[in-house]
Amino acid sequence: DAKTTQPNSMESNEEEPVHLPCNHSTISGTDYIHWYRQLPSQGPEYVIHGLTSNVNNRMASLAIAEDRKSSTLILHRATLRDAAVYYCILRDLDSGNTPLVFGKGTRLSVIA
């Protein structure tokens, strides 16, 4: 799996949008961009993934740069419950059921 770079930490006010960046300059054409998050004292949970087009689901949006060398996870209205470590992970199309390779992630703090 190719390497990703994320800021160590970010802070947001409650009810405001949060943009979590991820750089992946060595991404290959068959790498999907996955995001997981780990809430305090819990296991990681899947958030969203995409290849080229922007993606939306009930949890978040994923904006992917045109050259695919970076992406941004967008939480539209941060809540206290969104405080977590967010991991950006590249997965090859053929990775199938291979393990996830976690980096350090971004620790998001949400202020009331």
Add this chain to the structure above:
Amino acid sequence: DTAVSQTPKYLVTQMGNDKSIKCEQNLGHDTMYWYKQDSKKFLKIMFSYNNKELIINETVPNRFSPKSPDKAHLNLHINSLELGDSAVYFCASSQGYGMNNEQFFGPGTRLTVL
């Protein structure tokens, strides 16, 4: 219904003891994993099983022996526990190939070796 469950949630034991952690998933997945999260919060894969067969062992000491009695269970037995084994252990499962292979994680087992 809990998708991936682990027992126990906390485990405190002495150095040299042998202990087991159990994992069960009710998602019907074929693949199960054990990850270790150390005190610096790095999450790393230890083992991966597919249909009860070991497919990945990431240079984990022989003291760690996973056992999969059936597709829904992947237990982790640890012999001669050492201080460095203290960590949070997460079980996970996934199904299918291609990109529809979201991994589901259990709540973790915090192991403390004294």
